[in-house]
Amino acid sequence: MTAVLESPTPTRPDLNRPLLVLAAVMAVTAVVTAILAVVDPVQITGTNGWLKPLKFSISIAIYAVTIALLLTLLPARRRKLGRGIAWVVVTGMVVEMAVIVGAVATGTTSHFNVSSPLRGAAWASMGFAIAAVWLVTLVLAVLLWRAxxxxxxxxxxxxxxxxxxxxxxxxxxxxxxxxxxxxxxxxxxxxxxxxxxxxxxxxxxxxxxxxxxxxxxxxxxxxxxxxxxxxxxxxxxxxxxxxxxxxxxxxxxxxxxxxxxxxxxxxxxxxxxxxxxxxxxxxxx
Structure with a gap:
């Protein structure tokens, strides 16, 4: 008898670990900033400054999990590129949150703030990071067009x-x-x-x-x-x-x-x- 060899069924990859770590860190950040919003309600442009990093951390956590799920739909030949996309997202979001939290901690705004060379550089780095995240999300959209x-x-x-x-x-x-x-x-x-x-x-x-x-x-x-x-x-x-x-x-x-x-x-x-x-x-x- 001739043995029939069956080709292994392709398995879906696990959720991207860096993105899951990012989501977990953002969840912790949301808890910490929620507490700070109560115990240290610093006023920036007339509102509680800690609410901004609270909102962003929740949104980023959801976004990170979503991208991690979408990356599992990539074919095997595209998974290395998918890991690169994940690292761009993680890096970009970390940069954004670092600028936002740092600005609130020093009692100023993060977005649109070019009042000094340092603030201008922080705002520019945030803009560059988000542009990079947008571009890799566009790449992911193209890759998943027939997902x-x-x-x-x-x-x-x-x-x-x-x-x-x-x-x-x-x-x-x-x-x-x-x-x-x-x-x-x-x-x-x-x-x-x-x-x-x-x-x-x-x-x-x-x-x-x-x-x-x-x-x-x-x-x-x-x-x-x-x-x-x-x-x-x-x-x-x-x-x-x-x-x-x-x-x-x-x-x-x-x-x-x-x-x-x-x-x-x-x-x-x-x-x-x-x-x-x-x-x-x-x-x-």
Whole structure:
């Protein structure tokens, strides 16, 4: 008898360890900064300074886990490149958090702060780090364009990455000096808010302006399409036994397509609203 040799079934790689470590460090950072926000509520531009690193640490932790999950979808020949992407993300996020925490610890702002050569260099390093993270996320989007055989899951990953990249790109709109800053330069070049100064009345914890437009809104909503749309696809798959209609991959695809299109429209509308100087609390002006 001739023995039949079976080719080994390819196994999905483990979650990227550096990204998981980053997520764990950010989780600890979130706890520490939450405590500091209570015991040492330092006021920076009219708000509790420790809330910024708290929000960023939570967002970065979620982002790191998401990228770690997406990297497991890469084919074997692309996994070395995936590890390189992971290290760029880890390095970029560490640089960003170091600048943010350092600024709060010294009682000043991190974003848009060019009031001294040191502050300017810190802000430039943060901008370079985030640009690098955006670029490698774009590379990952290209690599994952055919990541799944399931049409709904494939669309969710594609749409999540594309809308997520667009949401991340909104941040670049914040880096241009406002007209007021050009007229009277005080060391700050750029702003989150539109039509009003940063640091005014805002939503609890999030800080989004309630008196003017705020580009952080479409930035946040768009960026988290990375999680929302793939989770939608996985959720639809999980409900196949309870909802017979979801047994059809075509039905799941149409649901993901409609939600993805709606999500993209919302991000565009939120961006236009912010640029028009309309608060997120007044969606109809």
């Amino acid at each position: 799944s055989d399931d049409p709904a899951r494939r669309l969710a990953i594609r749409a999540g990455l594309v809308i997520g990249l667009a949401g991340m790109a909104v941040a670049f709109l914040m880096t241009s000096p406002t007209a007021e800053q050009l007229d009277s330069f005080s060391g700050i070049a750029g702003a989150h808010a539109v039509g009003v100064a940063d640091g005014g009345p805002g939503l609890p914890l999030l800080g989004w302006s309630t008196t003017g437009g705020d580009l952080r809104v479409p930035h946040f909503v768009g960026m988290h399409a990375l999680q929302a749309l793939p989770l939608l696809a996985f959720g639809l798959e999980a409900q196949r036994r309870r909802v017979p209609a979801l047994e059809s991959s075509g039905t799941r695809f149409r649901v993901v397509a409609i939600v993805s299109a709606g999500y993209a429209v919302v991000v565009v509308l939120l961006t236009l609203q912010a640029l028009a100087g309309i608060p997120v609390t007044q969606p109809f002006g």
